[in-house]
Amino acid sequence: MPNFVHKPVMMAEVLAAMRPKTAGRYADGTVGGAGHAAAILAASSPTGWLFGCDRDGAAVEAARTRLTEFAGRFEIRRGNFAELADWVQAGSCDAVLLDLGVSSAQLDRPERGFSFQQDGPLDMRMDERQLQTAADLVNTASADELARVFWELGDERDSRRFAKAIVHDREKHPFRTTRQLAELIERLSPRAGRRTHPATKVFQALRLAVNDEISSLKRGLVAALMILKPGGRLVVITFHSLEDRVVKDFGRARARDYTFTGGVDVPELREPRTPELRWVTRKAIKPGAVELAENPRSRSAQLRVLEKI
Ligand SMILES: C[S@@+](CC[C@H](N)C(=O)[O-])C[C@H]1O[C@@H](n2cnc3c(N)ncnc32)[C@H](O)[C@@H]1O
Numbered sequence: 001m002p003n004f005v006h007k008p009v010m011m012a013e014v015l016a017a018m019r020p021k022t023a024g025r026y027a028d029g030t031v032g033g034a035g036h037a038a039a040i041l042a043a044s045s046p047t048g049w050l051f052g053c054d055r056d057g058a059a060v061e062a063a064r065t066r067l068t069e070f071a072g073r074f075e076i077r078r079g080n081f082a083e084l085a086d087w088v089q090a091g092s093c094d095a096v097l098l099d100l101g102v103s104s105a106q107l108d109r110p111e112r113g114f115s116f117q118q119d120g121p122l123d124m125r126m127d128e129r130q131l132q133t134a135a136d137l138v139n140t141a142s143a144d145e146l147a148r149v150f151w152e153l154g155d156e157r158d159s160r161r162f163a164k165a166i167v168h169d170r171e172k173h174p175f176r177t178t179r180q181l182a183e184l185i186e187r188l189s190p191r192a193g194r195r196t197h198p199a200t201k202v203f204q205a206l207r208l209a210v211n212d213e214i215s216s217l218k219r220g221l222v223a224a225l226m227i228l229k230p231g232g233r234l235v236v237i238t239f240h241s242l243e244d245r246v247v248k249d250f251g252r253a254r255a256r257d258y259t260f261t262g263g264v265d266v267p268e269l270r271e272p273r274t275p276e277l278r279w280v281t282r283k284a285i286k287p288g289a290v291e292l293a294e295n296p297r298s299r300s301a302q303l304r305v306l307e308k309i
Pocket of ligand 1: 007009030031033036053082104126216
């Protein structure tokens, strides 16, 4: 698929964290246009192996095409990375990559409905086999439910006002396009003086809700840990604070000892457990100045690296 364009972020940092080597086994849960995957396969030549998946059928097709030069050294399936452990053997991988969010190929295609910059159907499904679209959610959820989505997944301060206006407007004109929704939010919250578009948070929240991204991420981290070998690395790139918090909480909970020593009795913490992970870097790694200048979409990327004990 020649028009699948996505510039992989933090390539050097990803390779340094994953340490691809000959005969190593790797998994890329967000294979996208296979930019990272191709680099991992090249660096693990001639016998390194890659398991890849993506929820997006167009991405899977693009990845298979991009990786033809590595034929016989990878298996790519369409699916959610939350299910990686269903088909990749437990304890088999040297490193797993999750490069979260959407690709430029998804964002830049108006017909996918992710962008408020261009008009298209209000869709936002990463996996087009899924039934519920963003339009379905916007046209059927209660005002309370929409406000909760905008607040919890978008950190949108005007969540209630926006939700009420949507419920009011959809009586006459159900929402069908990205422009319709973006224009309503713009009307309610004029742009003057703002750096970001007023609909940014609402669109982010809807995308996360439609694709159930936070729950997928929580399950995906557990699956990644299962398929890693001891000493294997889990490398995660997040693009907003909500995702990053999930990764940090996962790492914190599993990187320390669980012995209950009094204080608030959290049942999950009662059982003594030995740590399963260690942080490779204490702080998140961010893109360097050169990458930021070359690829503005990398500006919110943060990379975290954990190692299975
Ligand atoms: C930022 S892009 C990855 C780009 C890729 N690293 C590359 O080099 O081209 C994110 C990709 O992850 C996919 N994705 C997001 N959440 C997913 C999930 N839970 N399971 C599988 N794929 C997912 C999206 O469809 C998208 O193609």
